[in-house]
Amino acid sequence: MKNILKSWGKVIGVLLLIVSLATILNAQPNPGPGNQGPGPSPTNDGPTVPFDGGMSLMLLASGIGYGVKKLRGK
Numbered sequence: 001m002k003n004i005l006k007s008w009g010k011v012i013g014v015l016l017l018i019v020s021l022a023t024i025l026n027a028q029p030n031p032g033p034g035n036q037g038p039g040p041s042p043t044n045d046g047p048t049v050p051f052d053g054g055m056s057l058m059l060l061a062s063g064i065g066y067g068v069k070k071l072r073g074k
Helices: 002-024 055-073
Strands: none
Touching: none
């Protein structure tokens, strides 16, 4: 019974640590309004991060590879 309480205590402690750190830490602060580079209509809401620079193709290829692996397993 003591082992179970110790393990649950560790789990609760780690969860509290994660939640408290998530509220304190910021990955990237808000840069504020500003001109974000050349172009016909620069944005005023901070820098943008392009996600679809080939990432969708990599996700599609990995999904197909995972499906083929599962089918070969059967």
